[in-house]
Amino acid sequence: MTKDTATRLIHTRGRRMDQKTVNPPIERASTVLFDTASDLYGAQPGYGRMGLTVHRELEAALCVLENATHAKLTANGLQACALAIGSQAKAGAHVLFTDSAYGPTARYLERRLDRMGVGATRFDPRCGAAISNLIKPNTRIIYLESPGSLTFEISDTPAIVEIAQKRGICTILDNTWGAGLLHKPLDLGVDISVQALTKYAVGHADIFGGAVMSRDKRVAQQIIDCGEDWGISLAPDDAYTALRGLRSLKTRMDAHEAAGLKLAQWLSGRAEVSQVLHPALEEHPDHALWKRDFSGSNGLFSVILEAVDPAVLKRFFDALELFSMGFSWGGFESLIIPCDPQLKRAKGHWIEQKDGPLLRIHVGLEGTDDLIADLEAGFEAMRGS
Ligand SMILES: Cc1ncc(COP(=O)(O)O)c(C=O)c1O
Structure with a gap:
C-alpha cells in the first residue's frame, strides 16, 4: 500500500554525503537516531543538546587556543562565567572575586549565589599576593578577570595562583580580552579559563557564544555535569559561526x-x-x-x-x-x-x-x-x- 504523503515526507532521506569538506556540516538536530534500541542509552552524543560535529570541532579549536584539554560551550559569555563559578560552588562556600569583574558576573556572584548560600567578597584587582589576607576557611573560588572590565587592571595571576593552589582553592579567569591568543591562563596554573566568544572569537557582532576551558579531568567533569544539570548548550549555527571566526x-x-x-x-x-x-x-x-x-x-x-x-x-x-x-x-x-x-x-x-x-x-x-x-x-x- 502506498504510504500517505505526510508519512513519506517525514520518512524520506536522501543519500547522506560522507565527503571531506573544509568546514564541518551543521547538523540541526535535537534528535539523534540509533539503529537498535540497545544503542539508545549511553551513546555519546545521545541528544543534540550535548553538541554534534560542529561543536566538537569548535571545542577542539578552543583547546588548541587555550592549551586546554576540555572545552564546554555555552549560549553566551555570561553563561560561561556563571557555569564556571556554579560548577565549583556549593552552599556554605565563599568566593573571592575581582572588583573589576564584568558587571553582570559581579551581579550573579552577589545576587544569585547569595540566594544559594554562597558568600562573595570583592578584592582589589591589584592586590597580588595580599589576597592571602582575604582568604577565609571556606573560600573555595578565586575569580579573576585580567585586564579588568572598564578599568583595565592586570592581576598578578601567578602570585594569586600560587597561594590558591597551596590552599586548595579553585581559580577561574575571564579571558575574553586575551581571547586565548594574547593570554594563556591555564599555562599560568589557573584552573578554569572562560571566554565570551561573542567578542573577538566571533568578531562580527552577529551572534552570542561562550566557552569554559580546563585541563584537569575532575574539574572538566564538574563543568560538564553542571552544564548538563543546567541544560546549557550552544545552537549549531552559532557554533559554526564562532568556529569560522576563530579561523581568522x-x-x-x-x-x-x-x-x-x-x-x-x-x-x-x-x-x-x-x-x-x-x-x-x-x-x-x-x-x-x-x-x-x-x-x-x-x-x-x-x-x-x-x-x-x-x-x-x-x-x-x-x-x-x-x-x-x-x-x-x-x-x-x-x-x-x-x-x-x-x-x-x-x-x-x-x-x-x-x-x-x-x-x-x-x-x-x-x-x-x-x-x-x-x-x-x-x-x-x-x-x-
Ligand atoms: C569581559 C566580559 N566577560 C563576559 C561578557 C559576557 O559576554 P556575553 O555578552 O556573550 O554574555 C562580556 C560582555 O561584554 C565581557 O565584556
Missing part, C-alpha cells in the same frame, strides 16, 4: 592591536584626556605585569577625560560619525561608550580619584586615520568650534 582570529587581532595602539598613543597626547587605560602603554601602572604575562593587545581600552560639563561631553558624542555607541566589543566596527553609569566598584578603588568621565573605546577595522579624524572632530565640537 589571529589576523584580525593583529589589525585591532596595531589600530588600538595608534589611537591610544594619539589619545594620550591630547589635552582633553587625563589618562589612557591601555596595558600595552608604558605609563599603564600594570604594564610590567602585562609584558610578563601577555603576548599582545587588542582594540579595547578606556580613557579618562579631564573634568568636563555633561553638555560639552554631549557635543563630543554628537559629532562622532564613525564611532558608534552600543554595548559589546570585538567586532569589526569601532564603538565608544560613556561608562560611569555602569562603573560599580568597592569603596577605596583607585577610580574614585578621577575627576572626568571614563569612556571605553573599541577600535575596529576601519582606517586608523579616519578614526583619529572622527575623534578630532569630537574634541573640536567640545571646544565649541
Whole structure:
C-alpha cells in the first residue's frame, strides 16, 4: 500500500554525503537516531543538546587556543562565567572575586549565589599576593578577570595562583580580552579559563557564544555535569559561526592591536584626556605585569577625560560619525561608550580619584586615520568650534 504523503515526507532521506569538506556540516538536530534500541542509552552524543560535529570541532579549536584539554560551550559569555563559578560552588562556600569583574558576573556572584548560600567578597584587582589576607576557611573560588572590565587592571595571576593552589582553592579567569591568543591562563596554573566568544572569537557582532576551558579531568567533569544539570548548550549555527571566526582570529587581532595602539598613543597626547587605560602603554601602572604575562593587545581600552560639563561631553558624542555607541566589543566596527553609569566598584578603588568621565573605546577595522579624524572632530565640537 502506498504510504500517505505526510508519512513519506517525514520518512524520506536522501543519500547522506560522507565527503571531506573544509568546514564541518551543521547538523540541526535535537534528535539523534540509533539503529537498535540497545544503542539508545549511553551513546555519546545521545541528544543534540550535548553538541554534534560542529561543536566538537569548535571545542577542539578552543583547546588548541587555550592549551586546554576540555572545552564546554555555552549560549553566551555570561553563561560561561556563571557555569564556571556554579560548577565549583556549593552552599556554605565563599568566593573571592575581582572588583573589576564584568558587571553582570559581579551581579550573579552577589545576587544569585547569595540566594544559594554562597558568600562573595570583592578584592582589589591589584592586590597580588595580599589576597592571602582575604582568604577565609571556606573560600573555595578565586575569580579573576585580567585586564579588568572598564578599568583595565592586570592581576598578578601567578602570585594569586600560587597561594590558591597551596590552599586548595579553585581559580577561574575571564579571558575574553586575551581571547586565548594574547593570554594563556591555564599555562599560568589557573584552573578554569572562560571566554565570551561573542567578542573577538566571533568578531562580527552577529551572534552570542561562550566557552569554559580546563585541563584537569575532575574539574572538566564538574563543568560538564553542571552544564548538563543546567541544560546549557550552544545552537549549531552559532557554533559554526564562532568556529569560522576563530579561523581568522589571529589576523584580525593583529589589525585591532596595531589600530588600538595608534589611537591610544594619539589619545594620550591630547589635552582633553587625563589618562589612557591601555596595558600595552608604558605609563599603564600594570604594564610590567602585562609584558610578563601577555603576548599582545587588542582594540579595547578606556580613557579618562579631564573634568568636563555633561553638555560639552554631549557635543563630543554628537559629532562622532564613525564611532558608534552600543554595548559589546570585538567586532569589526569601532564603538565608544560613556561608562560611569555602569562603573560599580568597592569603596577605596583607585577610580574614585578621577575627576572626568571614563569612556571605553573599541577600535575596529576601519582606517586608523579616519578614526583619529572622527575623534578630532569630537574634541573640536567640545571646544565649541
Ligand atoms: C569581559 C566580559 N566577560 C563576559 C561578557 C559576557 O559576554 P556575553 O555578552 O556573550 O554574555 C562580556 C560582555 O561584554 C565581557 O565584556
